[in-house]
Amino acid sequence: MSKNVIITGTSRGIGFELVKLFANVGHNVLALSRSSDPISNLNLNNVISFSFDLCKVEDYQRVRTFIKEEWKQVDILINNAGILLNKPFAETSIEDFEQVYKTNVFGVAEMTRVVIPFMKKDSHVVTISSMGGVQGSLKFSGLAAYSSSKGAVITLTELLAEEYKNTGTSFNVLALGAVQTEMLEEAFPGYKAPITAKEMAEYIYEFSINGNKYYNGKLLQVSSTTP
Secondary structure, eight states, X not given: OXXXXXXXXXXXXXXXXXXXXXHHTTOEEEEEESOOHHHHTTOOTTEEEEEOOTTOHHHHHHHHHHIIIIISOEEEEEEOOOOOOOOOGGXXXXXXXXXXXXXXXXXXXXXXXXXXXXXXXXXEEEEEEEGGGSTTSOOOTTOHXXXXXXXXXXXXXXXXXXXXXXXXXXXXXXXXXXXXXXXXXXXXXXXXXXXXXXXXXXHHHHHHHHGGGTOSSEEEEEOSSOO
């Protein structure tokens, strides 16, 4: 049975691969990214793509209207969009932190708030975090804004699972280790990650379909390295 799936951050990397995975098996996808062209150019029949900015209030209304008029309900939301800032802490500004948190935290919260009213029993909200946001994990200099924002959505997920525990909707968060994406290359030029965007997308796809049968309010560390 086909599901209605919303994915953010779909113009490249993991989000781009996720759209193809869901579409290829017949699910309906709303792909949201600042640039809608990469997905639109795939010409997939069951995929709708439009330009979306997590920091613009009016863009959320477009999503709400689309769901009301076209789908009526949402089965899976994958909060995948994010920005990565690599800069020494002393050189960062309040504006730097504000920009990172607007996308990585406030954007996740607002998108989830918009979609929840349309979710029924057995729906699943999956938020993509980072190992850098996990307490006790290895940390890297220059990622104060990014990693702390990724820690925030881990706690947010736990709180949402508690608040909505009687609705049948599950909330889980995946803390990813290094994945070879354009965003990683931009932040750490020359670094080679042990896993590709397509490989990670395959894991996230399976988890978003089935993970809510086993988990709710949980953080899963998806990393091949320790700590």
